[in-house]
Amino acid sequence: MSDAIETITGREWPFVLAETLRDLDATWQESAEVCTHVAWRARAAGHSALNLLAPEHVTDSSLDPVIWRAYRHLYLSSLRYDFRCRAIESLMNKVPVRVLDEDPYSEALYAFARLGQSRSDGLAVMHRVLVAAPDNPKTLHVLLHGLWLGTLLPGRAPTLLALVGLLPDGGTDDPIALFRMASARRSLGHYPEALTAINHAIEKLPPGDPAVHADLVREHALISSAYDIAQHARANRSNTPS
Template structure:
């Protein structure tokens, strides 16, 4: 279920995301973003939406948060909860974008028991991504738990779709990916190029090669002119 949100709050969150992008040239941009989200009292969904985009922009510009925050800083006991969650979202997203599944899994599993027991839904989705991406079957059970809380939250659904796409040896993983790609979180079916690229990776696992090629063609047609980012990620992961 998608909850209606105050348009003024949407504007404030977009501005926080834009300022984070503008500050990427400084080493303090994660701190400034975390402070802004704390002042806004951002919930986990809002934090996920802002942090996923900021972490991607930082990576694309060579300013990844992985070089700015250490695991010890992220798990410091005296951090404000919203700031701690922001740091965690940024850090785990950066690990996801670098396909560092084993490192992401280890980070979550080494959290203090009190922090691990209170992980927000998006952090658990990123943990599920790490397990799914390594074809670990326990990732499927965690995925179901996340869906029970997150519903059709788009950023969460994209994380889980990404994990299913990476997890080539998951039992029925391709079927689950196709089912997930049809969820309302992704809007009108067949119009999101990222989802289509994921679908194109799943169809050949089911012997549906022509449909897979058609999905790639459709995804390429839907990309904005001059957008090379998805091309680069896709080509880097084609055997």
């Protein structure tokens, strides 16, 4: 299915994709897998779903359920990549509550919107997602993204590390998971461990994604700077007469 989707171009691609998923009677997991990937690639190519779909595609419950879910996944994922948390929250507040019970990925995006604004009530939404889909990598990555963005959340760094541990192989082969891990380690002041994680992330990142590579390099610079400052502060304290 993904090979066919890669060939979709033009202004009709979100509608063609949604109809393809309907024809295949895709599950929410399959829809999340495909739509997340395609939304990212389309955005990078300058053909974001936000320019082709309307907010009404997210809120119109009269649509075929699989098609409606695909529109929701495409549009909200595209908002997520643009860090537009309030827009996601506003749209999801207009979606029937039953949708959250049937589609943990949409609920994860709702959690992202609240977590990304450093709203602690997003943690309750996050826990509901973890109960409904405790081992789905796509929902876990959405939650990780929200926690990473929500700098002022209580217990943010330990929670990030705990979520990374739920990914396959503890996230050790996943460059984005390692990136989140490095950020959490930096927040905790675990600089050598943070540097190890970000170095592994850079090594494992596939070629052809310069924007993500730039994010990883930026995190490496932040860790290195924080580590240098901590070492200088420690040296100054040891040289200060008691």
